[in-house]
Amino acid sequence: MENKRVSKNGFTIVELLTVMGVIVVLIGLMVPALALVKDYSKRIQQKAQFHGIDMGLEMYKTEMGSYPGSNDDSLTVGGDPYCGANKLAEALVGLDLIGFHPSSSLRYDGMSTVNLTTGSSGSVVVYNAEVDTPNWQTVQENMGARKGPFVDLEKVNAFRMNEVYNPANLGSFAQTTRVGSSTMYPLVLCDVYAQKRSGIGAKKTGTPILYYRAHTNFKFQDSTVNNDSVGTADDDDIYSYYDNEQLLLNGMPDDGTVFTVQKPVAPLTTPFQMFEKMIVNENIQTIRRPYRADSFILISAGKDGDFGTDDDVFNFDKEVTE
Secondary structure, three states: OOOOOOOOOOOOOHHHHHHHHHHHHHHHHHHHHHHHHHHHHHHHHHHHHHHHHHHHHHHHHHEEEEEOOOHHHHHHHHOOOOOOOHHHHHHHHOOOOOOOOOOOOOOOOOOEEEEOOOEEEEEEEEEOOOOOEOEEHHHHHHHHHOOOOOOOOHHHHHHHHHOOOOHHHOOOOOHHHHHHHHEOOOOEEEOOOEEEEEOOOOOOOOEEEEEEEEOOOOOOOOOOOOOOOOOOOOOOOOOHHHHHHHOOOOOOOOOOOOOOOOOOOOOOOHHHHHHHHHEEEOOOOOOEEEEOOOEEEEEEEEOOOOOOOOOOEOOOOOOOOO
């Protein structure tokens, strides 16, 4: 009887293991590359958000005559902190997200001194669009006076501070910003690096964007030198670190700790030097000049949510000195 050989098609165990090994190696090579692509994509998104904010601030300047201030109210008019990040948000979207009121003084409590119909002046909540205020503005007049919003609300990630930070960890920030008849925490615009926050009422948000307006009457950025012989060495710089210091003292949103030192942008001993390292153009050798010395600076904490680290994103491109 004739024997017939039966042919079997398939892979041997060695061949299978070889193929699987090659796949594992390829995956190992691809995962870091994909992570880099994802990080780069996020930076592009952050730059795009900054571009939108840049354009919004230019429209604000066209309407109001200048960029909004960034000074912290707790240092200038007393009361609770209301810093550059808060004033950026109010200027672009208004405290109630329906536009900036031109009578606003960008104050921490939402109040402003205005002319009353009685012929005198008085302090009022300029964002009171809930009920008629016959001695100043009706609801219709209030709404008709609004400017903006100057940015797309869906793209700037506007949140109350207690939606980003646990209220128990907000330090000296208080729920004193007045909108209509209510008081609430001030607004901030958050970057695109959203994370789920902890604490009651916390949402998925990015880290607040820092805003600094240039003091164009000054010509230097050097906290160690008093260039005008008036005051202290750090009060005649183009950009002031103090404009957002109180927000930085809150630490990172999920730290659960209120910092008592200048953190996370810099250690206690060198806050101004660290800030300047972030913004000074090192390619200008003759004097210490920051980027965008005639306008404003925006800073995102980047992927790690920590200011002062290598992944920070700015509304300018830093040139690296060789």
